[in-house]
Amino acid sequence: xxxxxxxxxxxxxxxxxxxxxxxxxxxxxxxxxxxxxxxxxxxxxxxxxxxxxxxxxxxxxxxxxxxxxxxxxxxxxxxxxxxxxxxxxxxxxxxxxxxxxxxxxxxxxxxxxxxxxxxxxxxxxxxxxxxxxxxxxxxxxxxxxx
Numbered sequence: 001x002x003x004x005x006x007x008x009x010x011x012x013x014x015x016x017x018x019x020x021x022x023x024x025x026x027x028x029x030x031x032x033x034x035x036x037x038x039x040x041x042x043x044x045x046x047x048x049x050x051x052x053x054x055x056x057x058x059x060x061x062x063x064x065x066x067x068x069x070x071x072x073x074x075x076x077x078x079x080x081x082x083x084x085x086x087x088x089x090x091x092x093x094x095x096x097x098x099x100x101x102x103x104x105x106x107x108x109x110x111x112x113x114x115x116x117x118x119x120x121x122x123x124x125x126x127x128x129x130x131x132x133x134x135x136x137x138x139x140x141x142x143x144x145x146x
Contacts, residue, residue: 009074010136012127016082017071019120023089024064031057048100056096060089076141079128086124090117 009017034041034053041050067085070078097110127133 008136008139009072010130010132012130013071013074013133013136016124016127017068019124020064020068020071020082020085023085024061024068027057027060027064029057031061033057047102052100056092060092063088074137074140076137076144078140079133079137082124083128086121090121093117 031054034050034057038050038054041053063085067078067081069075070081072078075081097113
């Protein structure tokens, strides 16, 4: 019998997996919040309907769960899924912020959010580019093919 995946998982992949699981939980919470507060959201004057919050939460929770599975298993596509999730959510976050949210005092923290986003993206890509991580996913690919 071989060792379980977590015994051979590089520390960086474990950190990335933890971040993806937190992200997934936050998106599931977004879905739950939208569903449980549907009447309140419907009564407010918003730029987007309540369905937007529910569907976006569901979509990102599913994408996060699939990515977490790919990182934990490990699946050969896990690293690529993490990169795609990080880039696509960053694009969604800024599009949502610029197009769907009302303007107000929350706009003053965009430099902080941009810096945080760049740090998280950079960390994600640095972890996935490390030799240990590449070897981890390469072994998964060879196990799958062989």
